[in-house]
Amino acid sequence: MTKVLVWVEHDGSTVKDATLSAVTAGTQLGEVTALVAGSGIDAVAVEAAQIEGVAKVLKADDAIYAHALAENVAPLIAGLLASHDAFVAPATTTGKNVAPRVAALVDVAQVSDILSVEGPKTFTRPIYAGNAIATVESSDAKLVITVRGTAFAKAAATGGSAPVEVVAAGTDAGLSTYLGSEIAKLERPELTSAKIIVSGGRALKDADTFAATITPLADKLGAAIGASRAAVDAGYVPNDYQVGQTGKIVAPEIYVAVGISGAIQHLAGMKDSKTIIAINKDEDAPIFQVADLGLVADLFTAVPELAGKL
């Protein structure tokens, strides 16, 4: 049976949702061992052991694995690949940082951002900002894969009861030191797991206008807030709000695009949403070509009116 090592994405205390999609992809390939690496991660390992489909948990608990520095984590995973056939990570910024380093260490061509498992070594993946879907077959002995979260159902977070095994830590590669982070406290749903998202674009003018216009609507809908690159570049919202080819890939039940034109790079990140609603004053804006419900209107009157009537 194919032995699959799945990267558990966590924040030091809980398992992140992206892990659950990676586990689903992993179970389609074979038997899943979940790797929890970090520092002081007992709680995470306990949680990982309960994920449906996880047969075993490997726990690598050491200060050198804190913050998932690729320079320290990749050799650990490369070592574990001696006894596993595949490494699967969610296509989060952590997965994207770590997996290629692993792939190069074990001389494997990575398959990035898979959408489906078509066979033991065959996958589909988006290329050209999702304007084409490639079916690729790996000829390498081992597999290194990152998984697009929106393309795989989430494994149940509870129900499993896998044993937890401790793996010995390696040594600090001495190639990277974590200095700190600026992680915004989320008072609302996280973008990649939200059921409803309200996103704003360049039309929102500035940070204050963005907040004053978008937040009341998002509050009414219990929605997460996203943005186009233009809105992020202009400093209306932090970088992690960006939806698109090079930002976050989302597929909520409802995606509301406010004052966003619909460039292919933006569509790449949200066009798999179930229902797309667009509010834009330009009736020819490309966003309307993918919107289920379009409202041609000035957002500065339409959005407050909408928030008021909900």
Add this chain to the structure above:
Amino acid sequence: MKALVTVKRVIDYNVKPRVKADGTGVDLANVKMSMNPFDEIAVEEALRLREKGAVTEVLVVSVGPAKAQETLRTALAMGADRAILVSTDDEVEPLAVAKIIKAIADEEQPGLIITGKQAIDDDSNQTGQMIAALLGRGQGTFANEISVEGDHVTVKREVDGGLETVRLPLPAVITADLRLNEPRYASLPNIMKAKSKPLATKTPADYGVDTTPRLKTLKVGEPPVRSAGIKVADVDALVAKLKEMGVA
């Protein structure tokens, strides 16, 4: 310290790619090609480091067809000093590109290697990390801000939750994200000057790298198409639709 910057020739980001009818790939005939946007940012960053005195020479490298010379000339026109084209008509996967860059780095000993975070054609987001792995160096991926201080570089990285800062000993590898800088345009005099800057042509074999793909592309197809829905007349109609959907 020398900076090595990788640049890839890709379909221009403004062009909507079309899948070939025979399912073998994307139609690139008569399509506008440009430097991968992230690589423009990478080149710009190296130039700024040179202007600040942290870097003495900017070497740009591309792996690709003869036409990738144009991409290298663009980088030279932006201000890079010297270029290497590793010429091949095959599609070269990130792992093989990384092996070629490693071989060049072994010869050139750059203190900093800067790649784009992602090529907008294959969307792999692998090459920089692979180069770092092969060279056994630190990696500052998805860089939003970098500063070189003595024998270290500090990199502010764009991560899912916000920003994260790491410090790497030099030599190191950086991958450029969108907000690292705004690349300059090449001026006409600089475009003229670039024509006489050194551009060496090599092949993957010169570096002993086998570029045979490890991933076989069985098919390239269209994504599911999304058809346009309806336009609603006003906010009231939108509210009614939302109520029908069980929202609000």
